[in-house]
Amino acid sequence: MIKALVVVPYEGLLEMMKEVSQEVEDIELHIELGNLYEGVAIAKNAENEGYHVIISRGGTASMIQEAVSIPVIDIQVSGYDVLRILTLVKGFSGKAAIVGFSNITQGAATICKLLDLDIKTLTITKDNEVKGKLTGLKKNGYEVVIGDVVTMQAAKQLGMTGVLITSGKEAIMDALEETRRSYRLFSRLQRDITLMETILDSDEHAIGVFNQDEKIVYGNERFHNEFHWLNLDNATDVKKLIQETTLTNEKQVKLLYINNKLWKITSCPIKDKVALFFEKTHSNQITTHSGQANQTAIELHTSASRTPISGKSEAIQKVLEQIDLYGDREEPIWIMGEQGNGKELVAHSIYLKRKTADEPLITLRCDVISAEQLKDLIKDDFFQKYSNRIIFLKNIDQLNSYMQKELLRVLKDESEQKPQWIVSSKDNIEERIKNKTFHRELFRLLSPLQIQIPPLRERKEDMEELVPVFISDLHPKYGNKVVGIRDDALEQMMDYDWPGNVGQLKHVMEQLFLESQSYYIEKAEVDIVFKRLKQQEKWNDALSYIDISGTLEEIERQVITKVLEDEGMNQSRAAKRLGINRSTLWRKLKE
């Protein structure tokens, strides 16, 4: 049974519709009175309530059509309706005109022409145009206006005679026939759409279709599940991809990192829209490794760091030459050096030399990834999938022996093509191989080319270049209050051993920059920061003896014991340092 809502703009039609509804059996007709905006509001509700079709008339029908997505049938003004009204107005004295939406005026104009009647026809596109048209007619001596409800209302306000074109039964029967036709067509289309939607919803890709303003117009179930938390409209990389696809009108494939996840996105132009297919790999499940807040195992650098490598030492000059040389080759490169020594920076420089297209550098954080995650990646053929990419295995020495073996299996698999590898590790790797904590074969396969970066303490002259570079790097962030460092302050810095190397120097420079009181960083300021640094080191040292795998009480006990030792077993001094009184300290030791 077809469920139709009839929105009638005037009462007479309501009565007639009620009469007709008694006669039809295949359409369930619900009739409501409502003109223009009222009618639209009623129709919108009906759509939500599951009506199949809406039937209305004139301007109200046109406005409803704009507002709903189910079929809207217009009770057309029939030739009989116009003839009926023209016969009526023939008896009127005074000039007459027909004013209304095109669905009323078009037919009327033809009939007037055929019958050679002197009746003017004026077409409106919006209800608010009626008043202006009628005012003009009145000025030109017209007294009678024929039209829809909206025309009647305006005529009344202007003191003109308004004649409503009412719909006869023939027009209503025609509309019902049209309702049946539209319903059949619409249900067939709806069935096809439902089938297509079901197919798209069962696809394992997340699919989103965007218009040229980068606004989403369709998303399959997967898309909404994956991205309900993400306002994709604002993801700049996605926007860029849509713009590029629109511009080139060509299919594009990109790896994008959206909210900590790696996606392979295929972007296709479809008429004036762009469809994005988001491919999910196991790597997407790689999120935070327990204990390492906010660190992801896979990082994607679409534009790798272009920080220039500074340093005038022979060691750094050699590194630069090696980057230049190895940048043109394809074999794996192993970069060795202490923590914070620029290994990642060197890896980025090599990537920038080697990359051929706009592909991102894929960094696998071996210090963050879990065995489970690595297994997932291998199972998902991650390394084969990205075999035309450059993959940076950062801190490879952090892999446990099981994970080393898994990786080795990938490397030894002759049947598959491999990505270009860049690897970084601490420089004690030979020692690790000797004491069998690192796999010799893995090292051999990944290190045909090697770059060794000596620690900063062995190339202190580099600090003369690094310090001003870091100061100028801080200007955009904190302003240009500091412009340099006093010679004696720099010397003081050079005396230090820098266990955290350039990364630590960079961090200390930031502290000095922020704390400095003048244009030049003074030695006294360096002293203060160093004092704090040494205190910190002492604590780190102490903490390194403390095993944090135990309960809070066990850890507390270890801290108390360490402080006590530090204070020569003097309980008063230890209690003071810990901010507790002596009896509490004593009690805690006894527990």
Ligand SMILES: Nc1ncnc2c1ncn2[C@@H]1O[C@H](COP(=O)(O)OP(=O)(O)OP(=O)(O)O)[C@@H](O)[C@H]1O
């Ligand atoms: N020669 C250099 N010139 C300019 N900046 C440098 C240089 N070496 C290192 N840096 C900077 O020092 C910081 C630490 O460097 P990077 O992260 O490359 O070290 P790493 O050896 O990979 O460290 P880790 O082993 O701790 O991960 C970065 O901000 C990097 O840009």
